Amino acid sequence: MCGIAGWIDWKKDLREQQHILKSMTDAIEHRGPDAEGAWVSENAALGHRRLIVIDPNGGKQPMLYQNNHHQIALTYNGELYNYLELKEELTGKGHTFNTSSDTEVLLHSYLEWGEECVRHFNGIFAFGIWDEEKKQLMLGRDHLGVKPLFFTEEGNGLLFGSEIKALLAHPEVNAEIDQTGLSELFGMGPMRTPGQAIFKNIQEVRAGHYMIYNEQGRKDVQYWTLESKKHMDDMDTTVNTIKEILEDTVKRQLIADKPLTTMLSGGLDSSGLTAIAGREYGEKTLSSYSIDFVNNEADFEEDFLRRDLDEPWVKRVSEHVGTDHTSIVFDAKKLVDNLLVPMKARDLPGVGEIETSLYLLFTEMKKTATVALSGESADEVFSGYPWFHQEEYLDAGVFPWLLNIGGIADVMKDDLLDRLHIEDYRKQRYQEALKELPVLEGESDIEAKQRRMSFMFITRFLPFMLDRKDRASMMTGFEVRVPFCDYRLVEYLWNIPFEMKNVDDIEKGILRRALKDYLPDDVRNRRKSAYPSTKDEAYYEGVKDWMLSILNDPASPILNLIDADKVRAMIEDKEQSTTMVKSLFDYLIQVNEWLKEYDVSVKL
Structure with missing residues (x-):
């Protein structure tokens, strides 16, 4: 790259x-x-x-x-x-x-x-x-x-x-930055x-x-867009087609004159790619990497996005495929100290801790390799997120992920909120995306909603994921390839009905069937668990103290945009979810430092 x-x-x-x-x-x-x-x-x-x-x-x-x-x-x-x-x-x-x-x-x-x-x-x-x-x-x-x-x-x-x-x-x-940018x-x-x-x-x-x-x-x-048409292949043909495209894609993406490795979380997507790559490697040994956090096992709590720990599954897959595996472990201080690096990589504020750990992982991987395969984008193209079968999200009328980040706009100054009309802006962007949607006549109401959801994730959410991956990796001079983004696979999956994608009553069931020859059944049937996040209270304390220092500094540029009292109230509210609040603080810290470091002029 x-x-x-x-x-x-x-x-x-x-x-x-x-x-x-x-x-x-x-x-x-x-x-x-x-x-x-x-x-x-x-x-x-x-x-x-x-x-x-x-x-x-x-x-x-x-x-x-x-x-x-x-x-x-x-x-x-x-x-x-x-x-x-x-x-x-x-x-x-x-x-x-x-x-x-x-x-x-x-x-x-x-x-x-x-x-x-x-x-x-x-x-x-x-x-x-x-x-x-x-x-x-x-x-x-x-x-x-x-x-x-x-x-x-x-x-x-x-x-x-x-x-x-x-x-x-x-x-x-x-x-x-002008009104649209804000x-x-x-x-x-x-x-x-x-x-x-x-x-x-x-x-x-x-x-x-x-x-x-x-x-x-x-x-x-x-020159390229998704085209809607009736999916004509039966289940067996569909499974085999997915398998063949994936095998061909991985084989092509293993070509490199520099050392190559894989990202392995123990989830379905990365495990499947690692298994295909391992078989393609033949007698050569494929290397793999995973990420973990200090005290993660002791601090772990199951939630909506993360059902269990990754590391036991990572070990299971690595032993099955025969990879030379390395697990990279970070503590809270390392995450806080490097919070701003991904912002500088993107030239824009990002998602904070998750992005930081990704950058740190790539930094370690770069020491032994130049290229990696990643399972990124499988959830978007295989409709793997829980939102695809939850009525309140299918009928939300906005991008579903925005329902979880509303707190960012909530802390803006009231006069600025009145001027920007954030909710109207979000609806406008959603309506623009809807106009691009290639509808398919004759679908049921639920099928049409699921196709709409799929379109939003492929064209509006996936770009964020790919941005994150590209900037975090390239900041270290490291190339990450994404086989699930092969346009041939995306085109084929686009027209497969959600019911078929979700076969066996499990998310990405069709992919699980396609990987039957590559993974043990327990790995194939592991439920989705999101990218890991530290549960260490020290991380929350670190970003909370940083946020306080910004609020206490009259020269902080973000104070012209946010209501400091609202943010202080969040810090003082002991009933607040620290998971949600730390994500907000991550973002606000980055916005402040971005305004300062890039010397951004606000033009309203």
């Missing part, structure tokens, strides 16, 4: 502005610690930071194609999992290759198919292609949005980058609306889209 950045300008000679391009790529050095590169012409400047995974010698970027009449430059972040098939097809069409990299395959795909090239790709990618002859930029992003890509139109041109910080490194881009920050929380980047005038290329930019303007194209 890598970090990309670029600058198109119709008035400046960018050959004299290379120092600014370097500032942009330096800002994302963590994404590509192994090498850097730049290519500059009069109107275009492309930069690259490289994390070497495939073809160490041949994948240098920006990569150029040039003949007598045509010059094209590419900067690219990602992996094309079908690059070998594409290379064979392109060779048959007369293309010649000088490297073994998928980067060169992407470049020649553009030469052959132009902007339609994205329709040929299976992978995770974000790229910028400058066509010197056409004086035109193409920005493309993968089907599900695994790889990030932000842009801003500034002055006489456009800037783009893998992360917002690359854009903010440009002297003409200011860190500002509504996102306090109304949507970390689950921002796709396309919105919170900062004023900064946007993201949406998943499944590409963009063409030239002197005439900008064209946005959606």
